[in-house]
Amino acid sequence: MKLSNDSTSGKWISGANFAIIVLTNPYFRFHLIDAGKVVQNMQLAAWNYGVGSALFTGIEEDRIRKDFSIPIEYKPVIVVGFGYPRKKIDGKTKKKNRLTMHELVSFEEYGKS
Ligand SMILES: Cc1cc2nc3c(=O)[nH]c(=O)nc-3n(C[C@H](O)[C@H](O)[C@H](O)COP(=O)(O)O)c2cc1C
Structure with missing residues (x-):
């Protein structure tokens, strides 16, 4: 509940089973890249166990x-909430509307597919 009150864009965190506040040291130039890497690694590891997650930066x-x-000396940059999805996720779950590989990736030159 404390964490929820400390957020402007993630009040939903009060419904998570647990949360991680990611701290970085801005002395290091690429500290935000490190934060992104650590967050994604945690999310992927959790998903292997069927644990979902969401982020907030506000x-x-x-x-x-x-x-x-x-x-x-540490900056709180992003918070990750974890929990088991309420609905069972299976092969029939509606897929996200993602861009295709060809819409997203250029070859040799920007814009060329
Ligand atoms: C850098 C970053 C910051 C985000 N900040 C917020 C946020 O402040 N509040 C929030 O509700 N979601 C935030 N999100 C979560 C996105 O809304 C979430 O990734 C989106 O719902 C799609 O998630 P999914 O594709 O895993 O379902 C953030 C996501 C990223 C990558």
């Missing part, structure tokens, strides 16, 4: 720092 920084005693 963080009330002063509040979250106080509530979770986050040291000043």
